[in-house]
Amino acid sequence: MTQERDFETYDVLGVPMSATTLDTASAAIVRWAEDDMARFVFIRDVHGIMQAKGDDELMRLHQKASMVTPDGMPLVWLGQHAGRPVSRTCGPDLMEKVLLESPRTGLKHYFYGGKPGVAEQLKAGFETRAPGLAVVGVDTPPFRPLTPSELADVAAEINRSGADVVWIGVSTPKQEYLMDKLAPHVGATLIGVGAAFDFHTGSVSRAPTWMQRSGLEWLWRLSSEPKRLWRRYLILAPKFVLLVALEKLKGSPGPMRENQLTP
Template sequence: MLPPRYNVLGVGVHALDLARATRLVIETSATPRSGYVCVADARSIIETRDDPALREIFNQAFLVTTDGMPLVWRGPPGTQRVYGPDLLLAVCDAGRASGLRHYFYGGAPGVATDLAAKLSQRFPGLAVAGTHTPPYRELTAEEENVLIADIATARPHVVWVGISTPKQERFMARLAPRLEAGLLIGVGAAFDFHSGRIAQAPRWIQRIGFEWLYRICREPGRLGPRYLRTHPRFFWLMLRELLTGRS
């Protein structure tokens, strides 16, 4: 049974913790047409404010997890962070007992294969069904058909997608109905973190909700404009909702 959703500026986010999210992913991943999982943070919530189609994609997801701490603070008592990189590790670890098969799609050239190798070393017995590095553009219809055929041949239970928000959510929503089985999970920067390409923020920075600022300091040219456009707006809208009840 799925946990209840709570509203964050129009997006229904599931109130759960990492252990429960891991169990739900493992239990659901082998079922036909199992759908996709979105990990939500302040930036993705703001993206949905400007794109109703994207908001519908989030609201139609099998799970929407609390990737960002501000969403945890907004949730009901007992809500904990379900961070994409942590969910990836937890599912890879716990899924070994049932032979869960993993497919890694995303990242720059070499990142998906490095990620699979590092995870296999960290979790002996991990079943890697395949990896795929997409181009830095939308797939053509032919490329998408080839990818779907490759996934069908690989027979993964989970397809991990690391191509950033909102591109990965649109991709998962488009692909999910075309796959006969398997759960797609968009984890964005988790590919770069766990392959060793980019350093993660220390846990204490994550806990106080300033991972976004840490990442701006690490990659100001790429991430500065993105986060400075979305995060102040998110906090203003949340404050307005708290004071006036208007979302």
């Protein structure tokens, strides 16, 4: 069943991107805590779009998500070009905003992801920055798919914790499939934030703000991890640009005939 959506959407290669800003996305997360409905949120960049484009099941999950936020600037620019009220809503920034405001909003949080010890480090760091923050649970997943028994245990622990929001720091698309499996068994909002755990604990450095705003963060990340990311930025990203351009050409009107100029 497709989850309810609070936002206008715009299509990017078949993915329904939500027209969000950090403010509107964080406000929705706070609002959703008022009920016990399970929802999941995808944070999407060009790499994630291309993965969904080549995977029918992953594309189906994007259709089900309550919110699919634009992480990369190219996705923001496409939304703005379509006339949508959108700005970059990336995982680390959304996570930081929601957590730092939680002593006021009262949201309770669960961290699931990262290498051993990372979730605990993340909890300690945010509790120092936001006195009164309620991080009610942390867990580190194994580097393999969960067994049905393990999945049931994770869902039960989340429910026992009373968490309103579960931040999942696992790689894409593992985290998206995990959220879909957890959603029927929990009463919380699940948000896949990928490398945000590493960014906020300092194990991976983020690009300078000017590079993030100008759409050059990919260059920073490529130079930092060339062996792991070269295919993502040197092959998939150009292919994305080509596919978007082809879609725009297919959707554009043909040459106007002379009789179309007269009433």
